[in-house]
Amino acid sequence: MLTDAAIKALKPQSKMYKVADRDGMYVRVMPSGAISIRLDYRLYGRRETVYLGKYGRDGISLARARELCIDARRAVSEGRSPAIEKQREKRRLKEAKSFGEFGEKWLVNAPMADSTRAMRRSIFERELLY
Numbered sequence: 546m547l548t549d550a551a552i553k554a555l556k557p558q559s560k561m562y563k564v565a566d567r568d569g570m571y572v573r574v575m576p577s578g579a580i581s582i583r584l585d586y587r588l589y590g591r592r593e594t595v596y597l598g599k600y601g602r603d604g605i606s607l608a609r610a611r612e613l614c615i616d617a618r619r620a621v622s623e624g625r626s627p628a629i630e631k632q633r634e635k636r637r638l639k640e641a642k643s644f645g646e647f648g649e650k651w652l653v654n655a656p657m658a659d660s661t662r663a664m665r666r667s668i669f670e671r672e673l674l675y
Contacts, residue, residue: 547572549607552580552600570614572600582610586621595628 547566555564557578565571569585580600586593597613598605605613617627638647648669652662 547607552607555580568614568618570597570610582607584614584617584627586617586627588621588624588626593626593628595631 547564552564552572555572555574557574557576559576561573561575563571563573571583571585573581573583575581582597582600582605584595584597586595595617597610597617600607600610620627620630637650652666652669655662657665
């Protein structure tokens with residue numbers, strides 16, 4: 546099982562390589578030094594891969610990647626493809642007609658406390674007036 550220290554110690558090589566973690570999750574190290582976290586899984590006999598995120602200060606942590614892995618595994622057990630769901634979500638965001646529509650979707654769907662949602666909604670509505 547990988548640790549943060551082990552991932553930080555990975556060095557780029559002339560070719561891309563993978564280092565396995567667990568449950569189908571692995572890190573992929575590119576020749577440029579970029580490290581991404583991915584998950585391989587099987588759904589209906591087909592092998593699929595979902596990109597969980599870029600590792601590092603600008604990306605996701607190993608702990609967050611493991612949470613995403615658990616969510617993806619749950620989706621696979623329910624017969625849904627995490628990779629296809631991720632593509633659909635990207636398409637939905639692209640198809641948002643305006644910033645206001647995107648912001649409204651985010652306010653409704655984002656996990657946050659009710660008090661936080663109310664405060665952000667008031668700021669959002671005030672900014673739309675200007």
